[in-house]
Amino acid sequence: xxxxxxxxxxxxxxxxxxxxxxxxxxxxxxxxxxxxxxxxxxxxxxxxxxxxxxxxxxxxxxxxxxxxxxxxxxxxxxxxxxxxxxxxxxxxxxxxxxxxxxxxxxxxxxxxxxxxxxxxxxxxxxxxxxxxxxxxxxxxxxxxxxxxxxxxxxxxxxxxxxxxxxxxxxxxxxxxxxxxxxxxxxxxxxxxxxxxxxxxxxxxxxxxxxxxxxxxxxxxxxxxxxxxxxxxxxxxxxxxxxxxxxxxxxxxxxxxxxxxxxxxxxxxxxxxxxxxxxx
Amino acid sequence: xxxxxxxxxxxxxxxxxxxxxxxxxxxxxxxxxxxxxxxxxxxxxxxxxxxxxxxxxxxxxxxxxxxxxxxxxxxxxxxxxxxxxxxxxxxxxxxxxxxxxxxxxxxxxxxxxxxxxxxxxxxxxxxxxxxxxxxxxxxxxxxxxxxxxxxxxxxxxxxxxxxxxxxxxxxxxxxxxxxxxxxxxxxxxxxxxxxxxxxxxxxxxxxxxxxxxxxxxxxxxxxxxxxxxxxxxxxxxxxxxxxxxxxxxxxxxxxxxxxxxxxxxxxxxxxxxxxxxxxxxxxxxxxxxxxxxxxxxxxxxxxxxxxx
Numbered sequence: 001x002x003x004x005x006x007x008x009x010x011x012x013x014x015x016x017x018x019x020x021x022x023x024x025x026x027x028x029x030x031x032x033x034x035x036x037x038x039x040x041x042x043x044x045x046x047x048x049x050x051x052x053x054x055x056x057x058x059x060x061x062x063x064x065x066x067x068x069x070x071x072x073x074x075x076x077x078x079x080x081x082x083x084x085x086x087x088x089x090x091x092x093x094x095x096x097x098x099x100x101x102x103x104x105x106x107x108x109x110x111x112x113x114x115x116x117x118x119x120x121x122x123x124x125x126x127x128x129x130x131x132x133x134x135x136x137x138x139x140x141x142x143x144x145x146x147x148x149x150x151x152x153x154x155x156x157x158x159x160x161x162x163x164x165x166x167x168x169x170x171x172x173x174x175x176x177x178x179x180x181x182x183x184x185x186x187x188x189x190x191x192x193x194x195x196x197x198x199x200x201x202x203x204x205x206x207x208x209x210x211x212x213x214x215x216x217x218x219x220x221x222x223x224x225x226x227x228x229x230x231x232x233x234x235x236x237x238x239x240x241x242x243x244x245x246x247x248x249x250x251x252x253x254x255x256x257x258x259x260x261x262x263x264x265x266x267x268x269x270x271x272x273x274x275x276x277x278x279x
Numbered sequence: 280x281x282x283x284x285x286x287x288x289x290x291x292x293x294x295x296x297x298x299x300x301x302x303x304x305x306x307x308x309x310x311x312x313x314x315x316x317x318x319x320x321x322x323x324x325x326x327x328x329x330x331x332x333x334x335x336x337x338x339x340x341x342x343x344x345x346x347x348x349x350x351x352x353x354x355x356x357x358x359x360x361x362x363x364x365x366x367x368x369x370x371x372x373x374x375x376x377x378x379x380x381x382x383x384x385x386x387x388x389x390x391x392x393x394x395x396x397x398x399x400x401x402x403x404x405x406x407x408x409x410x411x412x413x414x415x416x417x418x419x420x421x422x423x424x425x426x427x428x429x430x431x432x433x434x435x436x437x438x439x440x441x442x443x444x445x446x447x448x449x450x451x452x453x454x455x456x457x458x459x460x461x462x463x464x465x466x467x468x469x470x471x472x473x474x475x476x477x478x479x480x481x482x483x484x485x486x487x488x489x490x491x492x493x494x495x496x497x498x499x500x501x502x503x504x505x506x507x508x509x510x511x512x513x514x515x516x517x518x519x520x521x522x523x524x525x526x527x528x529x530x531x532x533x534x535x536x537x538x539x540x541x542x543x544x545x546x547x548x549x550x551x552x553x554x555x556x557x558x559x560x561x562x563x564x565x566x567x568x569x570x571x572x573x574x575x576x577x578x579x580x581x582x583x584x585x586x587x
Contacts, residue, residue, distance in 0.1 A: 025383075105365075109332070
């Protein structure tokens, strides 16, 4: 008879309250991504425009000859536009495999045999991508606003543009939610993250190309709502109180964005299941 | 009799026009219960329905006293599921994977990690626990699936074909683990398999399912006790042995030829060997060998699903 049985033992400890599984998924996903050197490099590079803007703000505040560089509300809008390219790479790098890899490894039935809902699973996956996207859009833009206050040594710019903080926040979140939900829905459609990445890129460029063709024929930007990025740009202009780039009424762009998110939610609801039933 | 851990009442599951389960009403007792049936019988569908993956078209199901339709999360917190197909979470080593599953099941992080190490040693993957799961062999993948199902210490385990793709040694070890869990560790388990020896070795009870319906169920030992006796019989006859077989059948005996001159004969009631000798004498057939035969689960299964 063994002195001490090292075999299977019953668990006598406590369990966490339900509803926190999304946090476990998000934490694990973020940790996994941060272990990849190439991805860390991408994150660092994506903050390069922030440092350029910070130098610009410093110079404008401290060097009289560089006063023409003084930031305006549009500076922040332009900054968020510049970050779009990094947001694109991060979306493809992080998002393409979020569900596709789980589908390839049959992990969905593992996840959904645990006490978590499909919504928690989706939200956990969404949180991974949203965290990194906010890290390269919302966070640097807000920090830039703080840097402006710090370098200027007063709150004049901030109080004159009180709407900037909510504008940055609302626009960044609309952008991040739209991009994340669209990518997650595409990721649920395939078992190959490579294919999903290509699909996302194709959707982005294809809708822009269609708009380009329409514009070339009609010389009107009324139909800019067909383009994924034009809708985002149109809503951005509205939020930042800037002249609109396209003739498409902004409510239409807003409806297209909302519809895209709704379609993504529908696709995710259909595709994220513990078992695939082919009737 | 103890309260059943799983009950199904009139459960029907349709995939389009095909019925995977047809009006199934049965109960799984506590302890180790085998869910036995040929491929496509509806075993996996039943388990997936009990987990809430598939919503039945009709009927109600209870697991550990909880209604599957109303309390799926409470049920999943108390059960472990080892799926039939390869399943893992990509990009993780074994200990991270099992600890992650523990956290998903509600264990605090530190406890999940500690349990992951313990469970991996228990299933025999202690030395390979820092290897990426994707580099594992088929047998190791089966073991890690068992580990992730066990990490949160479930009250009930669903094991779907746990020995699939394993070599004989690995298969024996896996069956020993399952048997140990069911008999020594106090874990209730439902073992779905089409392999009779696996069920017979690990389980005390069985539910036999065929074409979406329950063919028979009960304690394996009780099912193996026929209402009558089975004999292994060898005869010598000048005529065709088939004529003698026909005579036995006419007398109400159930007989199958297993070899040229060897047959298995089921004698209902208390007549036993005397009835066989009498019939042989009438047919002028010499009885060369007569031995009481112990029925196997295979006999029960074949009888239940109507095979010869």
